[in-house]
Amino acid sequence: MSQPELSRVCSEVQAQLPSYVDRSLSRVRRRLVGLHLRRCPECQAEFARQREVSQGLAALAGPPETPPEGLLSSLLDQAANPGMKGRAAVPARGAVSGARPALSVALLVAGAAAGTGIGYAGWRGARATRRRLHRNG
Ligand SMILES: [Zn+2]
Known part of the structure; x- marks a missing residue:
């Protein structure tokens, strides 16, 4: 063998590096690899190389998808007033399925926002009640 042989630990660590880079490694193993x-x-050099590769791939894939700001705020408006606006945004049920993924995502986000609003109102109510009780007792 002319090439310098990696120690067994090194080859094991390097075999874990891809998972270490994409954070799919268990906490214990992460710790061992880190040490x-x-x-x-x-x-370390191998880790740096793999990280670069993974970052390169991520850059190729493009930034994570986020809804444009205008869309999000208009959704929040709809969630706040689920009246005419909400109905106007959904002209026909047929149009929603499959053909317009952006709209389905929009509906999901609107639903999540509405859920959060209800949760917050409940939390605020409970807090107020508790404060009143505290003052009386
Ligand atoms: Zn090593």
């Missing part, structure tokens, strides 16, 4: 990386320059 080894700190004192092994060879594995």
Whole structure:
């Protein structure tokens, strides 16, 4: 063998590096790999290389999808006043299914926002009640 042989630990650590980079490794293993990386320059170099590859892939895939700001605020408006606006935004049920994924996402977000509003109102009510009780007792 002319090539310098990696120690067994190193080859094991390097086998875990892809999972370490994409954070799918269990906490215990992450810790072990992290400890080894700190004192092994060879594995550090390999880790840096793999991280670059993974970041390169992420850059190729583009930034994570986020709804445009205008869309989100108009959704929040609809969630706040589920009256005419909400109904106007959904002209026909047939149009929603499949053909317009953006709209389905919009409906999901609106639903989540409405749920949060209700939860917050309940929380506020409970708090007020508790404060009143406290003052009386
Ligand atoms: Zn090593």
